Amino acid sequence: MATTALLVDGLNVRFGSFQAIDDLSLAIDYGEVRAVIGPNGAGKTTLLDVISGITRPKQGRVIFDGVLDITHRSESAIARAGIRRKFQKPSVFEGLSVRQHIAIGIDVGFRSRLDEAALEDRIGQVLETVGLEREGERLAGELSHGQKQWLEIGMVLASDPKVLMLDEPVAGLTDEETERTAALVRSLVRPDRAIVVVEHDMDFVERIADRVTVLHEGRTLFEGSMDRVRADAAVVEVYLGR
Numbered sequence: 666m667a668t669t670a671l672l673v674d675g676l677n678v679r680f681g682s683f684q685a686i687d688d689l690s691l692a693i694d695y696g697e698v699r700a701v702i703g704p705n706g707a708g709k710t711t712l713l714d715v716i717s718g719i720t721r722p723k724q725g726r727v728i729f730d731g732v733l734d735i736t737h738r739s740e741s742a743i744a745r746a747g748i749r750r751k752f753q754k755p756s757v758f759e760g761l762s763v764r765q766h767i768a769i770g771i772d773v774g775f776r777s778r779l780d781e782a783a784l785e786d787r788i789g790q791v792l793e794t795v796g797l798e799r800e801g802e803r804l805a806g807e808l809s810h811g812q813k814q815w816l817e818i819g820m821v822l823a824s825d826p827k828v829l830m831l832d833e834p835v836a837g838l839t840d841e842e843t844e845r846t847a848a849l850v851r852s853l854v855r856p857d858r859a860i861v862v863v864e865h866d867m868d869f870v871e872r873i874a875d876r877v878t879v880l881h882e883g884r885t886l887f888e889g890s891m892d893r894v895r896a897d898a899a900v901v902e903v904y905l906g907r
């Protein structure tokens with residue numbers, strides 16, 4: 666198995682005359698939690714958009730699993746390949762139950778390999794993983810903000826992704842919910858999975874990240890452990906010191 670889950674190579678994204686991603690290269694390994702941090706407008710969400718096939722780069726490539734060039738694949742093909750994302754804004758279906766959400770997250774290809782009992786088992790496992798095993802029959806609209814975030818993480822987990830991308834998973838959560846989310850993210854680490862998290866909450870990042878990539882103006886400003894990130898003068902100058 667390749668050790669590199671995602672290789673981003675010489676990526677450039679422009680919006681009109683604005684260079685959102687500027688010759689960015691980085692490698693994210695299986696088995697790690699990688700946090701991507703940086704000031705507003707640094708290009709973090711744009712990077713996730715390119716990896717998930719929503720935004721087309723002007724130049725550069727994204728290679729998945731060592732061999733598969735996903736740069737010009739469709740969003741659905743990239744998702745089917747095993748790259749899943751939780752978006753920044755919670756977007757649950759208020760009138761559907763928690764279980765129904767997880768069933769939706771188990772994609773058709775995966776589902777066709779499961780009989781009814783196996784499907785129910787899978788839904789139960791996912792609910793237990795995200796701590797919603799007692800909420801299965803509730804409508805998503807009745808959940809707290811934190812529970813909605815965990816439900817969305819459950820939806821992306823349901824198909825057993827190789828790459829899991831979480832865009833601001835603790836925005837708006839209480840301290841206790843943030844702590845639970847950190848424990849949840851760490852529980853999802855596996856040797857054959859890479860987890861990429863974009864987040865502004867630095868204490869949360871410190872709890873979850875094996876390595877941190879600091880973006881600034883579409884480029885990598887620094888990469889390393891959170892300790893080293895906190896000690897880097899340039900990072901303090903453009904981001905942490907603010």
Ligand SMILES: Nc1ncnc2c1ncn2[C@@H]1O[C@H](COP(=O)(O)OP(=O)(O)OP(=O)(O)O)[C@@H](O)[C@H]1O
Binds near residue numbers: 706707710712
């Ligand atoms: N579709 C678009 N058209 C024009 N400009 C865009 C588009 N998408 C993003 N941008 C601009 O590109 C820059 C990078 O945006 P991006 O959302 O990637 O930043 P970010 O690092 O995720 O910031 P934040 O922390 O605020 O979410 C921003 O200045 C943004 O306004």
